[in-house]
Amino acid sequence: MSPANLVEITALNISFGSNSVIDNVSMTLKPGEITTLIGPNGAGKTTLVKAVLGLLSPTSGTIRRASTLRIGYMPQKLHIDTTFPLTVERFLKTAAFASIEDRCLALQAVRAEHLLKQSVHSLSGGEMQRVLLARALLRKPELLVLDEPAQGVDINGQTELYRLIASIRDKYNCAVLMISHDLHLVMAATDQVICLNHHICCSGHPEQVSADPSYIELFGIPGAENLALYSHHHNHQHNNHGDILPLSEETENDHSHCGGHH
Ligand SMILES: Nc1ncnc2c1ncn2[C@@H]1O[C@H](COP(=O)(O)OP(=O)(O)OP(=O)(O)O)[C@@H](O)[C@H]1O
Numbered sequence: 001m002s003p004a005n006l007v008e009i010t011a012l013n014i015s016f017g018s019n020s021v022i023d024n025v026s027m028t029l030k031p032g033e034i035t036t037l038i039g040p041n042g043a044g045k046t047t048l049v050k051a052v053l054g055l056l057s058p059t060s061g062t063i064r065r066a067s068t069l070r071i072g073y074m075p076q077k078l079h080i081d082t083t084f085p086l087t088v089e090r091f092l093k094t095a096a097f098a099s100i101e102d103r104c105l106a107l108q109a110v111r112a113e114h115l116l117k118q119s120v121h122s123l124s125g126g127e128m129q130r131v132l133l134a135r136a137l138l139r140k141p142e143l144l145v146l147d148e149p150a151q152g153v154d155i156n157g158q159t160e161l162y163r164l165i166a167s168i169r170d171k172y173n174c175a176v177l178m179i180s181h182d183l184h185l186v187m188a189a190t191d192q193v194i195c196l197n198h199h200i201c202c203s204g205h206p207e208q209v210s211a212d213p214s215y216i217e218l219f220g221i222p223g224a225e226n227l228a229l230y231s232h233h234h235n236h237q238h239n240n241h242g243d244i245l246p247l248s249e250e251t252e253n254d255h256s257h258c259g260g261h262h
Helices: 045-053 088-095 100-109 125-137 155-172 183-189 206-210 213-230 249-253
Strands: 007-016 019-029 034-038 060-065 071-074 143-147 175-179 192-197 199-204 236-238 244-246
Touching: 007 045, 019 045, 019 060, 019 199, 034 045, 034 155, 034 183, 045 143, 045 175, 071 125, 088 100, 088 125, 100 125, 100 155, 125 143, 125 155, 143 155, 155 175, 155 183, 183 206, 192 206, 192 213, 199 206, 199 213
Parallel strands: 034 175, 034 192, 071 143, 143 175
Antiparallel strands: 007 019, 007 060, 192 199, 236 244
16 A cells, blocks of 8 residues: 555445445545535435545445544534533533543644634534534544535535635644535535546546536536535645745645645
8 A cells, every 4th residue: 555645445336235336446545635525416425525534435446545544524413302401511521532632732723712612502504514514523533534524504605614624724734634515615625536337437627527427417507507506716826924925836636736726
């Protein structure tokens, strides 16, 4: 396995009985790279994520993980009994062995330190997702796996959440693998898009995928137009002081670069 990769998936097949859900999928996850899985309902996105997490075994093919890989997982939704009194602080304590400092740092990273003493039952959709994200960060993950992180979050909150995910990637240099249906919102904050419909229909940088005929066939032209509208052209980068710098030829051609551009 290449030391540059955190996860290497080769010719993966997963079937449930005669139902072939994952068909010959190969992909890699690298530190500092955000990979977004898109695809229609039932395409196998959750199945693929479960396989990456080690919760499902391949029918054939291989999944190699870097030894001692630490994974932080943010579930789509967490059902907490509303009769059970639970503050954010207690909720984070139940999740992983972590010091008070770690819990505060994780909450700071998601800009939710003010919620520490609040009941989890009183949080808004966006606040709850940020607390779930903080919980995933407690493991100091090298790979962060997010299953539809913006579920139940209003449109402004969604944009902010995806920005937050990109800033967490920058800060921790972790890989991010996420499932998303918010195609137009996610495009600006992703390095690699994998369009899955059991097999990989197309993959690559957001701009490439949104122009791919198999993507347009799956999601239609309006979807593609939206993406073109929202897709982010990296025509500059920033130094550590926030000054705008022209792109070097190398970075201009490499949209998966994860340095100071936005
Ligand atoms: N444990 C299982 N046993 C049998 N079939 C399963 C199992 N898990 C998933 N499937 C089937 O595999 C297919 C893909 O499911 P999966 O949840 O991976 O899709 P998805 O792309 O995440 O869909 P959605 O966008 O609707 O969440 C579905 O037809 C589902 O019924």
